[in-house]
Amino acid sequence: MLRVALRGILSRRWRLLTTGIAILLGVAFISGTDVLSDVLTRGANGLIDAAYRGIDVQVRSSAATENEFSSQPVRPEVDASLLDTIRATKGVAVAEGQIQAQATMLDKKGKPLPTVGPPTFLFNWIDNPDLVGGTVTSGRAPNGPDEAALDFKTAEEFGFRVGDHLTMQLPKGPATFTIVGLGGIGKKGDQSAGARSVLVDTARAQQLLGIEGKFSSIVVKAAPGVTQDQLAKRIGQILPDKVEAITGEALIKETQASIAQILGVITDLVAAFGWLAVFVALFVIYNTFSILIAQRTREMALLRAVGASRGQILGSVILEATVVGLVAAVLGVAVGFVLAAGLQNILASFIPLAKEPARLTTSAIVTSLIVGVVATVASALGPAIRATRIPPVAAISETAVEPQEVSLRRKVFGALLVVGGVAAVLLAVQKTLEPVLTWVGAGAAMLFLSVLVIGPTFAGRVTAWLGAPLRLLDRTTGRIAQQNAVRNPKRTTATAAALTIGVGVVAVIAVVAASFKGTFTDVFQNQIRADYVVDSGGQFGTGMPPEVLAAVQQVPGVADASSLRLFGGIVLNSKKAAEQRALPRSELPPALRDSTAPVGEPVLTAGIEPKPFTTVFDLGRVTPGLSAVRDDGVMIEKKLAADNGWKIGDRVEFYFAQQHLQGGDGRIELPIVATYDKSFAIGGDTPLYFMTQATFAKLQPPQLNVDQTIYFNTAAGASGKTVARAVTKAIEPISPVASVVPIGKYFNDRLAPINGFLNLVYGLLALAVVVALVGIWNTLLLSIYERTREIGLLRAIGMERRKVRRAVRMEAAVIALFGTVMGIALGVALSLAFVNGFADQGIKLHLPTTQLVVIAVGGAFAGVLAALWPAFKASRTNMLEAIATT
Amino acid sequence: MSDTTTSTVIAAAAHDATKVYGHGDTQVVALNGVSVDFARGQYTAIMGPSGSGKSTLMHCLAGLDRLTSGQVFVAGVDLSSLDEKALTQLRRDQIGFVFQAFNLIPTLSAIENITLPMDLGGREPDQQWVDQVVTTVGLADRLSHRPSELSGGQQQRVAVARALASRPQIIFADEPTGNLDSRTGNEILTFMRAAVDELRQTIVMVTHDPNAASYADRVIFLADGHIVDEMPNPTAASVLDKMKQLGD
Ligand SMILES: Nc1ncnc2c1ncn2[C@@H]1O[C@H](COP(=O)(O)OP(=O)(O)OP(=O)(O)O)[C@@H](O)[C@H]1O
């Protein structure tokens, strides 16, 4: 029996090949991301190690708070006077104050560097190779207020050279430096930090950031013979509270852990698409084995007739599946490795991590082999069991094909899947079932599976309907194609269902994205009453000094100029804050676990001048009235108040690290002085607390006392373009990074990164679609093999090769369209549930109709593409062989 | 059995037809310089022992296969001068087929199978003619059935109807009754005879059965790729005699 099985595998190797490809693709993706994640993590770890190696102890504020807009927690500065105390401590060899702040930088043409990509940081130059963590490799170190060193990678990318000028936008205004040196991280200075770094004189950095007398942290080198632990302990004893001393080792570990967490999120996302592809591959394998077994009914029956037991039949099919899965998995690991190495090279040109060689990880190998074999065997199990039920008499009966009727048991099972799937999705989006994504995924999987199970009951009718246009195109060929598509509803459904999954997920993403984008645009267009926006052009936490707004207001023709400043804060007495406190510390991001700052809900605070701001930005009805919004009070959305059971006059308890630093415990209570009723679209679902700019300035760090955005209108009679040009000219000297943009362009610029991300997701989803197309290709080849006689007959009685090819392509188009239409239907249904789940955030359904039609048509065409080779094969059918009697 | 008027119009012909399979040691000469004419309105049976080249001759005459040397004409056209596409169209429009089995497309109904060659060519079937053919074959009440819902004899009748429906120059039938019991077989043969007599069709039929051959106007005997004999107006007895004579 073993020999029979192995011979069979060999003789069917080409037909099994395509099955293998389906599983191979999924496995390659999963193992590839594992390898990639490993090499990226090692690269990042190497860098962090190189940068912090020379630091024995770091002294910093212990009040770290989470920030919605940055991966790293924020810490307030420490007092510069601490430096002398530390230097006087026994065992300290060197101690230096360090400054690090996010900033915006201009390229040589005067444009801000793109916001997508590595962040830009301003550092102070520390004249100690160990503590600065890097080396100047060409030119020299900066000296004096007007000189700067730049990291070599940014210099390369934007064409900066020693002797060039470099302009940065900083909270206290723009500053121009002469580049005197280029360098990088590590002893040789040949590594790039994955961030853009500008290093300048310490006093100048403090002045530009508005933090005179302060450092971001203090870094210390130990005297010979003193260990990091000893030194950290010693320094710790003399530090005031809210300031901590951490060893270099711990600093490296903590930073590595938070980077690993970010990389993990990215690689998990990519791997998720690999798992999706494997799920699709299950359908393809199931289908292939069903067909192969149907085609071998006689052979199996003969085996049974001559005495093979059911167990032996089952064993032979399982063996076949195992071999296919194993071979595909091994090849998948190899392909995944190549894929990862390639991706690493591509990524290296964006985020230069470190030149680590890609390495095959044990987890990649183990996962791949398990996934490959288990997935293949599991999906072949059904067909294998069916094979054991083939009666020996089938060997002599004329035709023995797959049974076509859909049994009652199957229908009931399908109905249960539908009910289960719908229930899981609905309960999950209402957050009755948690974690939401897992349950939505499980529900969606059940629904996709139900398509496979009950699809055959309606496959005939639907494909007849979908194929109707083809009959108009070419009556006879169209009919033959369509009849072929429906002659085996189970096979057609299984082939189409694989495509349904990929298309379904694409549709969900398309609809959800369109709904978010549409809602966002609606809200903006309804709320923003400004014609122009002055965009600070920088990343979060950077902006324009207050003089910019003053300058804009001075320009003739400008009306209603008003600004918005944003920064994070922590609320301690909201419902979410209580939930957050109930979490164990171990679930917090690594850098926050030891923070001395109280745990609460991260929120956004917005600084505005209430009257002018509401003229350019419609917040709806303000209760009791705008004049109630005064200093030392907050205005919040009505719904936020209701959710927390707050009334006007109630107090919100905040924690601001800045306040903590200035003495006291950082806790500030502000009364709710007003509510508004139109939700504000900035910041997504992060709660927003409006306050006057005076209050904002008092509570937030000085370097954040900058305007994020300025809105303005053109006065009646003034030409928009002329005014915009005048504004540009007026602000140029104070804020060269800022740009004046018409409101329409501003929306589009906001949406651009979302579109970029969506394109990436669609690109990854293509994998699942490709696997499904491999399934279509495979099924057609097998079907054509089955229909050799019929095709030969058609050729004999006068069907041209061209038409034979066309018939196969049309058949594929019908199957693919069936899969696509089901995918879109399911996808739209799922996204209805999703969008409904976001209804409390004001998200409204927007159906991207054109896009959905394009997906449907594209699906059909992709099917045709997959049919090209099978169609060619069919047209080459040997007529004489086909009509031979034996 | 039939009138002896021989039409002078030639529906199909082979001149010095030779077909060689394989090379060297494994070379088989299936046809060795066969020359034969098939006059319009004539019913010809081809007989001969297994492996004598009957099917090969028919395939080459019908444009399903190409000769190694020599020529084949159908409706005055030299088939070797035609490319693949023209040959396909000639088969579709000028030639009808009936094979021993697997004659029908399982997904199409009987009537769809019958009009298939015309549908493929985009020709409108001559409705009156199709009706006449269908009535003659006696299938009027079975037209919407799928092949799997028809008996073997009925399937063969549908195949014959298909061959007739497009009014081809010539119909080739390779053992059309080989899979049928004798009564059903006789029905088919009577029907083909009627097609020649009443519808003026030309038929070439390969058979092993002397009784089947007796329906034809003449019988050609093949052996080892040669025409060894020819018999006009055969009867079952005379054919059997000849077979015994050639068989030893
Ligand atoms: N494709 C082929 N390759 C090699 N030899 C072939 C091929 N087809 C036929 N032959 C050989 O050519 C010869 C004639 O075959 P053909 O099929 O024409 O015989 P036939 O008279 O139809 O026999 P039967 O009565 O058994 O159907 C035989 O010797 C056969 O083995």
Ligand SMILES: [Mg+2]
């Ligand atoms: Mg033969």
